[in-house]
Amino acid sequence: MSSGLEEAQWRWRRNLLPEGDPLVTALEEFAARPRNHILREVRQVDPVTGEPGPVQDLTVTDGRCTTGPSPYSGPRQPERKRPCAWYAVSGMVDAHAHVSSLADLVGLLVHGVTGCRQLWGEPAHLLAEGARRARHVVLPRLWVTAGVVDGPATRLPDAVTVLADDKAVRRVIEESLAFGYHGLKIYDDIEPAVMDRLANACRRAGIPVVGHVPERVPFATAARVLRTSEHLYGVVPNVFRLPQDRRWPSLAGALSATGVRERAAEMSDALAGSGPHRHLICPTLVCWRARSGERHRTRHSRTALAAATPSRRRAWQHAAREALRLDPVEARLRGATVDRLGELVARTEGVAARLLVGTDCGNPFVLAGPSFHKELAELERAGLSFGALLRAATVNAYRAMTPALPGTGRTAAVPASSDLVLYRRHPNDRVAGLARPDAVLIDGVLLDEADLDRLWALRLSVSGLTASDWPRGELDPPIPGDRPTEGMSVLAERTTQ
Template sequence: MTPSQDAQWRLRVGLLPAGDPQADALRALATRPRDHRIPAVAPVGPDTGRPGPVRDLVVEDGVLAHGPPGDGPARWYALPGFVDAHAHVSSSGDLVGLLTHGVTSYRQMWGEPAHRYAAGVHRARTAVVPRAWVSTAVVDGPTTRVPGGAMVVDDRHSADHVLNEALGFGFDGIKVYDDMEPAWFTAITAAADRVGLPVVGHAPERVPIAEAQAAMWSTEHLYGLVPNIFRLPGDRRWQVLSAALDRVEAEGAARVEGYAGRFVCPTLVTWRALTGERRWTRPSPTALALADAGRTQAWTAAARAAIGLDRAAAAERGALVDRLGDLVRAVADAGARVLVGTDCGNPFVVAGPSFHKELAELSRAGIPFAAVLQAATGAAHAAMRRGPAATTEADLVLYRRLPTTVADLARPDAVLVDGVLLDAGDLDELWSLRLTTAGLNAGVWPRGGLDPVPALPREKERSGAG
């Protein structure tokens, strides 16, 4: 194998490299049985949050079978597996983080060969990993602000190349970006529609929002309603967002009515983390240790910015994200199909816990519990274009008590992944491995906690001296 071929191979298996302890643990789980009979399970309707009739849950080779009625009260409550509808998974640690928090599928919104490989691993059952829906790398215009990572479309040949690559490498969708030019946006979306590929991503800044709403399968981060402020200098971002929210709020329902029936993935948890405010996200050394090597610099810079932010500025930025939450509720009220996505991989958005932080953000925004469940499960499976078989696949999240709030969802008591049963002990062990592999004590972040355990204050502060 030549050095070039060797590098390409490592890129393909990058999520599950040989010798990685977390990857080895996920491979070991693949030898477990995929046939089970779990007594007295009440399925929870993802559109209602209410339990259905109690039945025994029967799984045969990873497929749900019709079990007999249960005997007595429910011992388990089952929900469809959660879906992180906007993820940037980059390691075996991310895969472990998702599984241990009940996320059995994800939409990878900047795909690479490693993610197609992971999709093959799931299908081949050589490791237990979440099911991946994988978009292309970003497709953008010649003025792209991510020149190292974008496929630039500026003529017919480059537009054809995007379509050929998406189909040839088996990507599930095409991701467009901020600087896509209107004419080529129209060409790409029309060609993608012709071959049945969804177009997702950032509503391009120069494309009228009504056209983006009509042509795109899902839009991310509320872009189109508000701009991608993170492409602006740091000293301008929040003023621009404030002005944009003023305009949207002044226009009222007319601004959001075009989202009716469309998928929208707001990723409020990432908006919150990027403000630097610390009410709901703690940029702690514990979380920093979980950053992949290629992201440590960005996470460290974000932590320094948060620490240096004065309280008034933090409160002002946090209030803007609260207003974004109000906008999500308005979009939902207009008939949009809201999705739960995290944008994990961005600073202090940790795969797994961040999913439940997003549930909390949506709940604080006033989205009812049943609607949050639907956003995390049924709507997300539809966004992945999963057909009728999805209703029989044994991807489930199980609880001993009926969950009635988003806080009840954060620590599953068991997870079924393609028929492999992971009980609470398995999940705790995997999450501990995630922490110890990063050089952390397993007790610093209990599974189900939205943030790490706060560090103890210094002895001088505890004693009241000074």
């Protein structure tokens, strides 16, 4: 990318797989395991309806799955009486991630997230994805954008590729193809004319364009150009560009009772007219919630702060202080505004077929892994069905990660994933049941409960924590006495010394 961006990328993260790291060692050991299995008496959960299928055997051959009749040979009984050893859900995808460490990738894996879209890519992410494809390590699949592109008025001139003319457009496409990035992410200040030229050039090259809906581009126009849009921008304003005292009042005003209905209708019309490539929406409600300062569903605890990637910890500390200083009444008002974002999603006609589950993990108090299931819980509270959420976390995400057909803007046929998340009990139509898998089958490697516990313990040990500090499957760490302020002040003192 541009020299400034390239320097920033290589300066910050050259490698997500440091030699000798205990997590790397464990993932290399797992990669050497057999990739052929027979799993007996499995009921695969339909990712559209959420209903379990018939009991079958699952044969895994070099990472690919096929099904067959169960060897159950007892007296023929009704389907509900037949034994079932496993319920299998397709591998889930965090559709909006900012992974900055191996601990982040492991956090995803142990929570059943076998893929992610890295929407601010760096060479380190491509190196990790290459190691996964070569089967040197067991990792979630990474779909990586070539950093971020924006216009000359960008707020982040040292961190993005600025597109000011046709020459810059050609260069960013050539470099994306040369380095093997999977897509391009656009930001808020790209000019409409430049965005149009970029989209046409990317269509010819077979490069998907994703990202923020620019402020000067109508949402309906963006929905015809972008494969995915993030954070509901374009439908609601990007309030985080405003001065801090205007952010939440502006969002609340946009989401009044009338505003929710109007914006849902606007989004419904735009999606209906988005054409054959079927634009996808990634709301990232869990990140909106964390940025609100609301303290009920975002637990600003010492444990959560410790679990942050070190390079991000200062930002997390700042967010915690801001939340703790926030008036409780104001915090509840902001939380109610995020609830209305969920209402907007639920009211939009056809959004269930266009939805993605993404977290924006890496932002303060949005931890890779647990926050994926917090996003599912946000969407469930908004009124989305269990089947709609499974589809958003799996089938829709696979489509978002499928290569584009050059010259058409459409995607190739979406392959079925052979990654599976396995449970001894059916999640019973509640997404909370998905947060603690009993096993994960990823690229043919079977990780059982002991393996997942080991990985989670190693991931926590990177932060000086143990599994008792944050049990696997818990969306937030327990807080003794439910008083987060004391622990955070201690941590803040330690980090500033």
